[in-house]
Amino acid sequence: xxxxEKKTTDRLQDSLVQVQRLIERHHLVEELVHRQxxxxxxxxxxxxxxxxxxxxxxxxxxxxxxxIAYILEALPLNExxxxxxxxxxxxxxxxxxEVSDAVRETLIESMDAHELVAAAETLDADELADLAPxxxxxxxxxxxxxxxxxxxxxxxxxxxxEEGTVGALMDFELVNIRADVxxxxxLRYLRRFDELPHHTDKIFVIDDDExxxxxxxxxxxxxxxxxxxxxxxxxxxxxTFHPEDDAEKAALAFERYDLVTAPVxxxxxxxxxxxxxxxxxxxIREESxxxxxxxxxxxxxxxxxxxxxxxxxxxxxxxxxxxCTAFLASRVIGVxxxxxxxxxxxxxxxxxxxxxxxxxxxxxxxxxxxxLAMGQLQVAQAWRLWRKxxxxxxxxxxxxxxxxxxxxxxxxxxxPLGLVMTAAMTLNLVLAATLxxxxxxxxxxxxxxPAVGSSVLITAFTDSGGFFIFLGLASLFLM
Amino acid sequence: xxxxEKKTTDRLQDSLVQVQRLIERHHLVEELVHRQxxxxxxxxxxxxxxxxxxxxxxxxxxxxxxxIAYILEALPLNExxxxxxxxxxxxxxxxxxEVSDAVRETLIESMDAHELVAAAETLDADELADLAPxxxxxxxxxxxxxxxxxxxxxxxxxxxxEEGTVGALMDFELVNIRADVxxxxxLRYLRRFDELPHHTDKIFVIDDDExxxxxxxxxxxxxxxxxxxxxxxxxxxxxTFHPEDDAEKAALAFERYDLVTAPVxxxxxxxxxxxxxxxxxxxIREESxxxxxxxxxxxxxxxxxxxxxxxxxxxxxxxxxxxCTAFLASRVIGVxxxxxxxxxxxxxxxxxxxxxxxxxxxxxxxxxxxxLAMGQLQVAQAWRLWRKxxxxxxxxxxxxxxxxxxxxxxxxxxxPLGLVMTAAMTLNLVLAATLxxxxxxxxxxxxxxPAVGSSVLITAFTDSGGFFIFLGLASLFLM
Numbered sequence: 001x002x003x004x005e006k007k008t009t010d011r012l013q014d015s016l017v018q019v020q021r022l023i024e025r026h027h028l029v030e031e032l033v034h035r036q037x038x039x040x041x042x043x044x045x046x047x048x049x050x051x052x053x054x055x056x057x058x059x060x061x062x063x064x065x066x067x068i069a070y071i072l073e074a075l076p077l078n079e080x081x082x083x084x085x086x087x088x089x090x091x092x093x094x095x096x097x098e099v100s101d102a103v104r105e106t107l108i109e110s111m112d113a114h115e116l117v118a119a120a121e122t123l124d125a126d127e128l129a130d131l132a133p134x135x136x137x138x139x140x141x142x143x144x145x146x147x148x149x150x151x152x153x154x155x156x157x158x159x160x161x162e163e164g165t166v167g168a169l170m171d172f173e174l175v176n177i178r179a180d181v182x183x184x185x186x187l188r189y190l191r192r193f194d195e196l197p198h199h200t201d202k203i204f205v206i207d208d209d210e211x212x213x214x215x216x217x218x219x220x221x222x223x224x225x226x227x228x229x230x231x232x233x234x235x236x237x238x239x240t241f242h243p244e245d246d247a248e249k250a251a252l253a254f255e256r257y258d259l260v261t262a263p264v265x266x267x268x269x270x271x272x273x274x275x276x277x278x279x280x281x282x283x284i285r286e287e288s289x290x291x292x293x294x295x296x297x298x299x300x301x302x303x304x305x306x307x308x309x310x311x312x313x314x315x316x317x318x319x320x321x322x323x324c325t326a327f328l329a330s331r332v333i334g335v336x337x338x339x340x341x342x343x344x345x346x347x348x349x350x351x352x353x354x355x356x357x358x359x360x361x362x363x364x365x366x367x368x369x370x371x372l373a374m375g376q377l378q379v380a381q382a383w384r385l386w387r388k389x390x391x392x393x394x395x396x397x398x399x400x401x402x403x404x405x406x407x408x409x410x411x412x413x414x415x416p417l418g419l420v421m422t423a424a425m426t427l428n429l430v431l432a433a434t435l436x437x438x439x440x441x442x443x444x445x446x447x448x449x450p451a452v453g454s455s456v457l458i459t460a461f462t463d464s465g466g467f468f469i470f471l472g473l474a475s476l477f478l479m
Numbered sequence: 480x481x482x483x484e485k486k487t488t489d490r491l492q493d494s495l496v497q498v499q500r501l502i503e504r505h506h507l508v509e510e511l512v513h514r515q516x517x518x519x520x521x522x523x524x525x526x527x528x529x530x531x532x533x534x535x536x537x538x539x540x541x542x543x544x545x546x547i548a549y550i551l552e553a554l555p556l557n558e559x560x561x562x563x564x565x566x567x568x569x570x571x572x573x574x575x576x577e578v579s580d581a582v583r584e585t586l587i588e589s590m591d592a593h594e595l596v597a598a599a600e601t602l603d604a605d606e607l608a609d610l611a612p613x614x615x616x617x618x619x620x621x622x623x624x625x626x627x628x629x630x631x632x633x634x635x636x637x638x639x640x641e642e643g644t645v646g647a648l649m650d651f652e653l654v655n656i657r658a659d660v661x662x663x664x665x666l667r668y669l670r671r672f673d674e675l676p677h678h679t680d681k682i683f684v685i686d687d688d689e690x691x692x693x694x695x696x697x698x699x700x701x702x703x704x705x706x707x708x709x710x711x712x713x714x715x716x717x718x719t720f721h722p723e724d725d726a727e728k729a730a731l732a733f734e735r736y737d738l739v740t741a742p743v744x745x746x747x748x749x750x751x752x753x754x755x756x757x758x759x760x761x762x763i764r765e766e767s768x769x770x771x772x773x774x775x776x777x778x779x780x781x782x783x784x785x786x787x788x789x790x791x792x793x794x795x796x797x798x799x800x801x802x803c804t805a806f807l808a809s810r811v812i813g814v815x816x817x818x819x820x821x822x823x824x825x826x827x828x829x830x831x832x833x834x835x836x837x838x839x840x841x842x843x844x845x846x847x848x849x850x851l852a853m854g855q856l857q858v859a860q861a862w863r864l865w866r867k868x869x870x871x872x873x874x875x876x877x878x879x880x881x882x883x884x885x886x887x888x889x890x891x892x893x894x895p896l897g898l899v900m901t902a903a904m905t906l907n908l909v910l911a912a913t914l915x916x917x918x919x920x921x922x923x924x925x926x927x928x929p930a931v932g933s934s935v936l937i938t939a940f941t942d943s944g945g946f947f948i949f950l951g952l953a954s955l956f957l958m
Contacts, residue, residue, distance in 0.1 A: 070853075296841050
């Protein structure tokens, strides 16, 4: 009867530490058992051993499935499987949904078909659809066979939509009413439920053909006159989605209009499902995760304790691409080996020119990519932004190029070298600004996602371009 | 009475395009007026001119404040101010809350004190607290003077918490009840409200000292027996927050437990406010934005159409830091000028060694920073991860280093050069792996945010380190 006293933000980490401590104790006991094989001790240690596991199991049973998922992610593989073995229960399915793809794989691998079917059977059709791609095919078939017709239809419908669409994320737990009943009737109808669907903040008003006519928010229902008809109190300007809509755009709409749930309708206006804010929060989180991982050159979220081989797979693609671009830049330098031999200072100064171009280009491209993703930048406006970026790059070039040029002059005692340095930095910044606008705009035009790969591309250009401009200018004016 | 037919995801962009077209037409008419000063035309054009603005104003009036904010962000400064002038209304305050910091500045600059006071007065205490730092001080005082005692207290309390804490984000619109009343009474009590606070999905149960005793979810209330006492149906295991809690951690808890609202209590357990999921979604979005901007070397979100000088301010800090680290790397190369003069191939090959180190280091550091931010990685486990990263880096070094070493051997006809290249790449990758684990862990230990600056730091080390290792090995074995 008391409210939790502990702050939630710390509670979870405390649980993790407790679990880790119990596992450690468990390992210690195990080690003891192995070390001494005197039989008279065995019984006692076996007891201690078992008691330890019981304690761990009790601890785990107190936790929310999402918390267990968090703990599983934080544990190395063998300890993770020990905990997973203890936790197996009716919330297995939910936990599998919560963990990251990489960790889910390790958990599913440790389960036999029977356990997987049991876990999957506890899930709703839309949740099952999320899990299905990771399950062995015969498990999916077995679970499907156990569903009733309506659920099977829902599952098939959810599976038919591509990942990243509204259809793949919607759920089917709806409360529908007609427009011509009174609020009193609605309240009585709701009372007949054992439990309302999670996140229910509105009920959907449909006609005989299941076409959505409006929504009745629960907040409104609670303050309305019980005798009022639903049609009088319902809202008719509803934010609706179609199953083929992009999930990230739907998430932006949830964010913008502060929605908790929203109806999903088909082209005929028929209500077919709903979106809930918890799914949208996951979309936002995943989107931002993949953006950051992408920028860092990781293909996807990595299991922290993945075997080396899995980590290599996750990282090789980007390393290989980066090596190719670095090799290209190296060949550009190769062309000017004569100039470098003649004036070895060039070798020391050239990475500065390439580096500042890459940094500045990434600043520009990040801004443009974000504006394009939000739909706030039309391609027609690009030249206007380009002019501005050009202004920024020329000032940066003259100021920072001037500083570094002066330092080069002072270090190497050559005024022309300083001048070439300043000019090269300015030109490379202009190149960076131009490509920083051009690359994402062209990618968008070509129907590709400008966020993927544009950073690598611009760095490749500003590296090779920086070396070429600097060494080229030096060859022309200093040799 | 009809549901919106247009997909929401496209509707907003259509609105933007329509507004842009109306502005363009407006500019065209203005231009005509300027070009010909024949007085007989003036009247007609003035009419057309006005009609255009009326049409634009009508269009804007149909839009949600969040949509207007979106459009304002997408417009260049003078057009933005034209729209802002037309839109000024009772939703001004809301729009100011929705736009990004940079755009808000431009809007506030265009308003006089009187308009600002009018806009601010429409806001709740917690919203006012968000806006206050951007308002001129005398406007804040004036608005404060107009508040009643309770609101003023709430505003002061909201202002007293640091940005990024739960206290700065909580609102004060609460529905409280006592535990000893029946559900029927609660329903009657709710019906007396004109409107329930936004996002109300639960009511807070408190005792005579305002100490939180539990929460009654609306979903539960609706299906409960009207005669049941609140104490029987309320939930007592409640996720609660304290005002000084970190907002990002609170957002993680909302995500994990799929919350819509949650109570904020003080150390004595007294209910002082609540958090709502819409604020948490904004926290998640801002967090991910600042992560991406940070990685790209931008201080904050930039107004796409900011004057050049504002853009420079936003970008200079990172460029300056990067220039310093590039200069350092350049000095490392300077030390080995003799070696380069002797074997100019070194100049062409050295950026490859530095580059792969930077890429690989950023992959490692991104993973570690994310795990630390989630609290899933204890410093004690770091050595275990380091061993794994070491494995990854040695394999990467031998494989990719081997490839590039072979190419170098083939290109320059020197087997020892190829060998030095392979060795240098492997060693730089080992350095990258070590620092990729060490830097964030040490920053965390020192109480700093490992996400800020760690990418720059590791690139600095792998650049200078890469040049040093490669040129050093070459000096030792190839000279």
